[in-house]
Amino acid sequence: MEWIRLYFIVEGATEEKFVKNILHPHLVTKQIEVKVSMVSTKATGSRINKGGLVNYERAKKDIIKWLKSDPNPDAYFTTMFDLYALPNNFPEKNKVIKFKDPYKKVEFLEQNFYDNIYLETNDRRFIPYIQLHEFETFLFVQPELLADTFFEEKNKTDKFKLILKNNQDNPELIDEGRTTAPSKRIIALYPKYQYKKADIAPLITQKIGIEALRKNCRHFNDWITKLENLCPNA
Numbered sequence: 001m002e003w004i005r006l007y008f009i010v011e012g013a014t015e016e017k018f019v020k021n022i023l024h025p026h027l028v029t030k031q032i033e034v035k036v037s038m039v040s041t042k043a044t045g046s047r048i049n050k051g052g053l054v055n056y057e058r059a060k061k062d063i064i065k066w067l068k069s070d071p072n073p074d075a076y077f078t079t080m081f082d083l084y085a086l087p088n089n090f091p092e093k094n095k096v097i098k099f100k101d102p103y104k105k106v107e108f109l110e111q112n113f114y115d116n117i118y119l120e121t122n123d124r125r126f127i128p129y130i131q132l133h134e135f136e137t138f139l140f141v142q143p144e145l146l147a148d149t150f151f152e153e154k155n156k157t158d159k160f161k162l163i164l165k166n167n168q169d170n171p172e173l174i175d176e177g178r179t180t181a182p183s184k185r186i187i188a189l190y191p192k193y194q195y196k197k198a199d200i201a202p203l204i205t206q207k208i209g210i211e212a213l214r215k216n217c218r219h220f221n222d223w224i225t226k227l228e229n230l231c232p233n234a
Helices: 013-030 056-069 093-098 102-121 135-140 144-149 151-165 182-189 193-208 210-216 218-228
Strands: 004-010 032-038 040-044 047-050 075-082
Touching: 004 013, 004 056, 013 032, 013 075, 013 135, 013 193, 013 210, 013 218, 040 056, 056 075, 056 102, 093 102, 102 218, 135 151, 135 182, 135 193, 144 151, 144 193, 151 182, 182 193, 193 210, 210 218
Parallel strands: 004 032, 004 075
Antiparallel strands: 040 047
16 A cells, blocks of 8 residues: 655644654554654754744745655645744735634635645645644643643643633634733743743643544644545555
């Protein structure tokens, strides 16, 4: 049985670890070989800095470079970028204010993302994904695991559960405000998280497990289902 190659272009180290430690073991059971790389941020002499989606055009160059590097029909390319703090020069971002429903907003952005890449490459192998609203969304699937990590703060678990309840028990609805985005809410209660997120967040999501993430995060589940179906005979 032939395998599919799937390239992930991700925003930072947290997403990179998530792909390697959680998505890869799952997708390999579907005959999908996973490769992952962070987007570049800037070049300093011969050194290229990676991590952090600060400019769409630079990320676009990375994506197009990867598409050209493997033109075979059994290779596909996807992204894992946060909706929170998406660069202002992202395709059609200035038009999303009309959307009240975050699902419609992110679908609109993903479609324009795809169209923008396709316009330049004529390549249909690109599968854009934008996380609602950022990686820390996943941590609200089981907020008690945050308390287990910061054991001296276990009394704050109920505050996380209340945030979830106030958002219809849907982690993907926790918004993208500068002080109310998922990561900002976590840092407000656990300041240490700000400096340890690249290690803590992937570890917690690994404990939660991909099936619980899919069950509680509809947009994420739709993406994983799409990726699984790349190799229908697996």
